[in-house]
Amino acid sequence: WTVAPAPLAPPARVTATAPAGDASRPLAGVRVVESARRVQGPMAGHVLRMLGAEVVRVEPPGGDPQRAQPPVAGGCSVRFSALNHGKSVVEADLTTRRGRATVVELAAGADVLLHNWAPGKDRALGLDADALHALHPRLVYASASGFGTALGPVPPIGTDYLAQVHGGLAAALRPADEPPAPSLMTVTDVLGGLVLAQAVLAGLLARERVNRGCRASSSLLSAAALVPRARRRTVLAPLDRPLPTADGLLCLGAEARSRPGEVARTVGAPGADAVGERLRSRTTDAWLAELRAAGLPSVAVRTDLAALAADPAFARAVLPPDAHVPYARPAAPWTFTEETPA
Structure with a gap:
């Protein structure tokens, strides 16, 4: 990722307010506005929410179409819920002035704006970092893309599979006796979301040191580059x-x-x-x-993922279905407790 300080600006016209939250988690009191689709952006927001942040999703009128993607449980896509459970939602049509104004208002009262819009869309909407930092200099403006600037100043829209192919993972993840092919698990989407979340955390820390916001950016291609690989493709016995x-x-x-x-x-x-x-x-x-x-x-070898919830070995890692979420799901991978002074 890259983290660049925002330009020095006059005092903000709108002051961000910190919401109440679970004080036991490190991002309690941090508000994140997320305008993202599919996996990479929502994964970053999901990680920040598990760390205690309040995450507000901006979705188009009628809701994100991904909500209907099979398989569906409890009236919502299981895949969508896995990444977006616990987030609040505000609907806004970004193609209209009113919808864009909604995002500006949300960002003015937030600590982080996170998006994975297509390259150049932020400036076309008037929601780029410069425009929002002029209103809220302490904002951490986080953006995710497919290829960053590796393929030029206006790169093509990048997807997980294309990033795997261009980044060499299509070959590295397959043994030598099989033709190169991207993993059906969206490796760079998931890893890209984790990388973007780390960039946001670095941006929040940098903001505390210099008292102004920053731009944080990452890409699927940069995530692919993090995956270790041998000099030669693996030969499996x-x-x-x-x-x-x-x-x-x-x-x-x-x-x-x-x-x-x-x-x-x-x-x-x-x-x-x-x-x-x-x-x-x-x-x-x-x-x-x-x-x-x-x-x-x-x-x-597990071939039925539903069986994980009943396996004692996964009792602490998988949450069973409950009244709020009608399917098993991963638990947060960390816990935080305050030490009692000696």
């Missing part, structure tokens, strides 16, 4: 892949894969090349017990 059993799939742990001879002896195969065929004769649980007893820890 047969035991490196998930192996079919009588009732599912089993994945050998790193220690087990480094000792193929012991794995073969443990499962009763004549050699490492025959391990895969031998595993088909018994259930996953039966083989896991044998392998663990031999000091070769392995795991079952």
Whole structure:
């Protein structure tokens, strides 16, 4: 990401007010205005909300179309809810003067404005950093894009798959015996959202030091560049892949894969090349017990995500359905507690 201080400006005509919040979380009292679609921008807002910020989403009249994207639970897209649960919503048509004025008013009372509009759209709307900093010099103005300026001053609209391809992930994420292809998991969208959230946090910290806002920006391509990769594409041995059993799939742990001879002896195969065929004769649980007893820890491959909520191993990481959210979802990955003075 990049974080650049806002130009020095006369005193703001509108003063931001901090909302009440959960004081146990570090961003309590911080207000974020989010005008973003799909994954990258909403993911950043989701992380900031979990850290205690109040997040207000700006959606078009009638709501974000992504709300209807299958699968749907409780009348709303599960994917949409996963990224936007707990945010408040203000509807505004940004193609109209009134809608743009709504965003200006919201930003004037916020600490952060976050968007992933198409390149150049901010200036076309009159909602660029210069315009909003003139009204609110302490605003952290955060923007996310596909390619940043890597492909020129007016880059094409970037999507997750294009960023994976251009950033080399389409090859790095596939073994050498498979053709390069982007991951079906939107790797750069998710990582890009995390990177943008970190840029906002850095911007908020910088604001406290210099008492003025800043521009924070990141891109899907910059997120792709963060993914470590070997100089050569990975060559997978047969035991490196998930192996079919009588009732599912089993994945050998790193220690087990480094000792193929012991794995073969443990499962009763004549050699490492025959391990895969031998595993088909018994259930996953039966083989896991044998392998663990031999000091070769392995795991079952999950193919039904709904089962995670009932797995004791995930009890602290997955929240069960409740009256407010009718589906299981990840818990916040951190906790914050105040230390009692000695």
